Amino acid sequence: MNHTKSEELFVKAKAIIPGGVNSPVRAFKSAGCNPIFIAKAAGSKIYDVDGNEYIDYVGSWGPMILGHCHPKVVEAIQKTAASGASFGAPTPLETELAEIVCEAYPNIEKVRMVSSGTEATMSAIRLARGYTGRDKILKFDGCYHGHADSLLVKAGSGLATFGVPTSPGVPADFAKYTLTANYNDLANVQELVAANKGEIACIILEAVAGNMGCVPPVKGFLQELRDLCTAEGIILIIDEVMTGFRVAYGGAQERFGVRGDLVCLGKIIGGGLPVGAFGGKREIMDSLSPEGGVYQAGTLSGNPLAMSAGIATLKLLQQEGFYQQLEEKAAYLEKGVQQVAGNSPIATCWQRVGGMFCTYFQEGPVNNFDAALASDTEAFGRYFRSMLDQGINLAPAQFEAGFISISHSKEDLDKTIAALEKALATV
Numbered sequence: 536m537n538h539t540k541s542e543e544l545f546v547k548a549k550a551i552i553p554g555g556v557n558s559p560v561r562a563f564k565s566a567g568c569n570p571i572f573i574a575k576a577a578g579s580k581i582y583d584v585d586g587n588e589y590i591d592y593v594g595s596w597g598p599m600i601l602g603h604c605h606p607k608v609v610e611a612i613q614k615t616a617a618s619g620a621s622f623g624a625p626t627p628l629e630t631e632l633a634e635i636v637c638e639a640y641p642n643i644e645k646v647r648m649v650s651s652g653t654e655a656t657m658s659a660i661r662l663a664r665g666y667t668g669r670d671k672i673l674k675f676d677g678c679y680h681g682h683a684d685s686l687l688v689k690a691g692s693g694l695a696t697f698g699v700p701t702s703p704g705v706p707a708d709f710a711k712y713t714l715t716a717n718y719n720d721l722a723n724v725q726e727l728v729a730a731n732k733g734e735i736a737c738i739i740l741e742a743v744a745g746n747m748g749c750v751p752p753v754k755g756f757l758q759e760l761r762d763l764c765t766a767e768g769i770i771l772i773i774d775e776v777m778t779g780f781r782v783a784y785g786g787a788q789e790r791f792g793v794r795g796d797l798v799c800l801g802k803i804i805g806g807g808l809p810v811g812a813f814g815g816k817r818e819i820m821d822s823l824s825p826e827g828g829v830y831q832a833g834t835l836s837g838n839p840l841a842m843s844a845g846i847a848t849l850k851l852l853q854q855e856g857f858y859q860q861l862e863e864k865a866a867y868l869e870k871g872v873q874q875v876a877g878n879s880p881i882a883t884c885w886q887r888v889g890g891m892f893c894t895y896f897q898e899g900p901v902n903n904f905d906a907a908l909a910s911d912t913e914a915f916g917r918y919f920r921s922m923l924d925q926g927i928n929l930a931p932a933q934f935e936a937g938f939i940s941i942s943h944s945k946e947d948l949d950k951t952i953a954a955l956e957k958a959l960a961t962v
């Protein structure tokens with residue numbers, strides 16, 4: 536495949552943008568090649584500036600559950616843009632999206648819109664601290680909740696890929712308020728809670744961990760965490776930035792039947808535009824300014840374009856059978872992948888929840904961050920490069936999830952399975 540224009544653009548970008556990218560994992564660094572620069576996308580396909588076509592499983596890291604450029608989403612954005620891009624004042628669109636979100640998540644009684652997942656988790660944590668009057672928080676190794684200081688401790692995603700689980704620049708005095716536990720290990724959480732009794736404001740987690748690949752919660756883990764939080768007066772924050780409207784319309788909380796006190800959303804609810812949201816129990820949310828004293832704000836919060844794209848997207852997700860169809864597509868891909876992988880001498884382990892998945896280069900199963908780190912990342916790199924060369928666009932790192940959209944056709948999935956067979960032969 537010819538990548539001449541991408542290579543030229545990368546040289547230019549590197550001269551003025553750190554690493555040539557505006558978000559680290561986009562650099563393809565751990566995959567051992569340079570990034571492709573994108574010109575456009577449509578449906579399940581994405582096209583680079585050299586004119587190469589790829590079947591896309593990145594989907595902008597999750598938001599594009601409908602595929603790219605769904606006509607109804609494009610139309611909604613265009614229509615809204617013609618009336619003004621931003622006012623910094625309330626619009627009816629914000630309430631409309633808030634109503635859709637509250638209906639989908641019964642434990643979200645009030646919700647506030649922000650502009651990214653990072654802002655959603657950062658604000659939810661401030662709110663939990665303000666509401667409880669406690670300073671410490673507990674997160675899980677390998678979970679990523681955006682790049683606010685107190686959350687960049689033993690985090691997944693790019694930090695795992697680049698081997699800096701706790702970022703330089705986060706003062707030790709901040710990090711000391713962040714306790715970290717092993718994912719799927721309730722005993723570890725119980726120990727930490729007992730050792731910090733009455734001091735923990737919140738426990739935050741990805742109910743399916745999608746930033747160390749794709750790690751489902753083991754049976755009982757979420758409910759036991761829920762019970763522990765209730766007993767100890769700890770706010771349970773379920774970060775559904777990735778899983779919300781993805782693993783079910785009502786997210787991981789609907790799928791696993793466990794509810795947080797606060798919930799963070801992002802990605803899909805903005806239909807590809809910059810959005811995040813956090814919401815939950817009325818009593819907690821009313822601690823936010825201007826009702827309460829916990830401050831949180833944003834010039835572009837509730838931006839009309841983003842609200843329109845989100846509303847149009849979520850309305851399409853309400854169509855009868857949408858999630859069943861997505862599940863069927865994902866299950867079809869899973870069956871093909873497992874058949875091919877089963878016939879290969881290369882050790883791989885496929886894990887999936889709904890429309891998100893990961894192929895680990897190891898035997899598995901992977902239940903936590905330490906297990907994820909045992910993957911053969913060199914082999915992953917060879918697999919990634921072979922897939923890309925065959926026109927399959929995957930997340931360029933082992934510790935990221937892949938995403939299936941409703942626009943992936945059987946032909947797309949068959950091509951992907953055939954490409955995997957070839958890729959495994961080269962790994």
Ligand code: PMP
Pocket residue numbers: 596651652653654656679680681682741745746774775776777801802811
């Ligand atoms: N939480 C989770 C679970 C995420 O996956 C991400 C981003 N991948 C974030 C928070 C941060 O969202 P953003 O990149 O929009 O700041």
